[in-house]
Amino acid sequence: MHANLINAAIIGYIAATGLALAYLVQRHDLVHRLAVLAALAGWAAHTVALIIRSLELGAPPLGSLPDAISVAVWVIVLLEVLIEQRTGVRVLGAFVLPIVVMLSLQATGSRSGALAPALASAWVWVHIALAMVGVAAFVFNFAGAIMYLLQERQLKIKRPGAFYYRLPSLQTLDRLTFRTLALGFPFLTTGLVLGAIWARAAWGSAFTSDPLAFFSLLAWVIYAGTLAGRAVAGWHGRRAAYFSIVGFAALVVTLGAGLFLPGRHGS
């Protein structure tokens, strides 16, 4: 049942992605409405799937990395629909939904079981939940960075194309990347610190040779650098966007490492 619903959700997200991309080309209200509808349908199936999963586990579905990513995806889709509605930036879906699909497929590609009961503690839920909120924020940070670079390019080459008409202003996009960075970073930081404390309690060392831990630290360093650059050195625009993209790449590798490499977080 859970697996079927997850598959239904992913199909909904894939359909929404296709429609959102089509909306970039053919700006039909109907196409956008269908994209939102598909995303919401997927999200509804996803919600039920997560509830069933919690009942199965008798705990929040955060015990394993695939489950946790699934929850992150659930948060991202909800935020995507809400932000689109609030800001009127209707092309956001075209940039966020492909990542949603990628993360969903990544999460179902590997399926590890529940956490060993000995390791389960309140700390681990909080650790995972915070890290996942961070991931959700950075998905929007990445989407904002891509949109900024596209719009900046259009304005510099002076040949307005599809993106010029569809995307909001540079300042709006730059603010979006800054705000999502400022939001995601504390969550990521606290999540990592809690993870380290917990690892120390469980294994006696905060930094064990775990691939996810290693890459997440790398991602954290990149985001910390970007935030510092923005706050102190006045970084903005293109440079900040490049760093957001690199940071997100590190984050994707982090999750991939947790899912597919042997270590403390995964199989």
Place this chain on the structure above:
Amino acid sequence: MALFVAGLSHKNAPVGLREQLAVEEDKLRELLQDLQASDVLREVVVLSTCNRVEVYGVAEAPGEARALAFRHLCRHRGMDLATVEPMLYTHLEADAVRHAFRVSASLDSMMIGEPQILGQVKDAFALAQACEAVGPHLHPLFSQAFKVAKRVRTETEVARHAVSVSFAAVELAKKIFDGLAGRAVLLVGAGEMSELAAKHLVEHGAFPIYVANRTLARAQELARALAGTAVPWEELPTALATVDIVVTSTGAVEPVVTRAAVTRVMHGRRGRPLFFIDIAVPRDVEAGVDDLDDVYRYDIDDLKQVVDANLRERAREAQRAETLIEREVAKFLARQGDVEVIPTIVSLRDRLEDIRLGEVRKTLARLPDASPETRAAIEALSSAMVNKILHAPITKLRESSRAGASRSWLELVHELFALGRRA
């Protein structure tokens, strides 16, 4: 009775002929009254703009009505109908409806999406209304045309993207800045086009306005006109550091704003973009500033390129508008068809209901002891019979109206059931 539109427009008639034929309002009033009095035209609206002269009418013989209308139009100007006749196009019924919708929605305009035409159609309609020249055919047609025009405007982008250089500059500014409210504008040099651009920027909330000119007096004069502040020419480099948008249009041969000057101010701007609108030829801003971060420079050719792209975007949107109009035409015709047959259906129903009630009353009078059940049964029986009998003719009438062939059916029904004369 047929709906038609006949006329000529920028598409097929040269401007010389169009301006010769165009009529001013008081002459138009006269014309409408003449046409009304003729008995050939039941209803008529005349649209006369610099791009089209069109007669929308309802007549038994559209060909005759068209000739009459244009003979009148030609006579006003002492022209010969024979010179105009070959240019005229005529659309009938559904095609006339489509034409009215397309014209009102500015899809038939020289500049697709231009906003004036809708107002001109509204004026033409209001004038015809004032002359009591519109009735049950043209009234719904034009009311619907105005609604369709509004839908096209809001649901497609035919009228969205700027087709003038100065508006294109405003739109560009909006893609760089997060709104124009409170953005400082510096005008360098004076010129009609730069003043226009500045005015558009101010209309969108840009403030304050600074004006720099080699002669301070001219700067002050322009500053007064735009409610801005004059800046001495020597302070131009410092002004660059604070403003957001710079509009240049000097007659200088050498660039007035150099790459070096811009590089110098960009450090202190902390990432605030700087947008140059360079309308001058030769250009006032060194093209080298293009590779500086956060600097956007559009010269007159760049702006024209943007306008061209906007026009292509409008044309693409016009395609969508055409499909929307097709749907609206079909809807309108279906509704019109129903409108034609509904009065007949109503009187047919009334007629049979009258008969039924009369007979039921008679029957019940002969059955004073009938139980309430029996009375109810008689009521039900008679109602059911009437409904069954009516079903086929009503369906047939509706079908015929959708097929556009209701007239003979309507007459037949009126004859058969003695419904009296139709309006």
